[in-house]
Amino acid sequence: MTDISDESREKVQQLQLIEQNLRSSLLQRQNLQTQLVEVESALGEIEKTDTAYKIIGNIMVALPKDQLKKELGEKQEFLSLRMQTLEKQEEKLRSRANQLQSEVLKDMEKQTPTKKEKIKTK
Incomplete structure (x- = not known):
């Protein structure tokens, strides 16, 4: 098995952090829902x-009754806006995760010798 570069290792760590952030965001969104x-x-x-x-x-x-309806309406609006904000953050995190994943895979492909290269070195 080939060792991955320090840069790839750092990207994998970033991916893990993004995954944790996504889980946290999901829990927050469920609570808001x-x-x-x-x-x-x-x-x-x-x-x-x-x-x-x-x-x-x-x-x-x-x-x-009107005062309570107003308070609940304001709370409903706040919760909806907060959920939209979390959804946007999650989308950015997913996009970044996909980008990092692609970069790591490309890095690993570069580091893994092809079958032809393996035959030549034997």
Whole structure:
């Protein structure tokens, strides 16, 4: 087995770091998606009732329905924007990972002697 160059080794390490970042981003996005579903569900429930409550710390406080809808709408917008940002970051990371993977494969092909070269050296 041939040793890979230091440059290729560094690229492989970068790939591993990108993979970790992608996993972390995926977990964050799943968390945001869960929160978004909860907010959308709460908005749906608010429409069905005349009285709205919000939990603040350990207490439940009655709030005007419009105020709570506004707060939930703002939270929904924030969560959606955050998810879009994460998706863009993930796309950039995937693109960089593909580029690094191609470079590493090319480097390895250059370092691996072909069958003809092996025969000539024998």
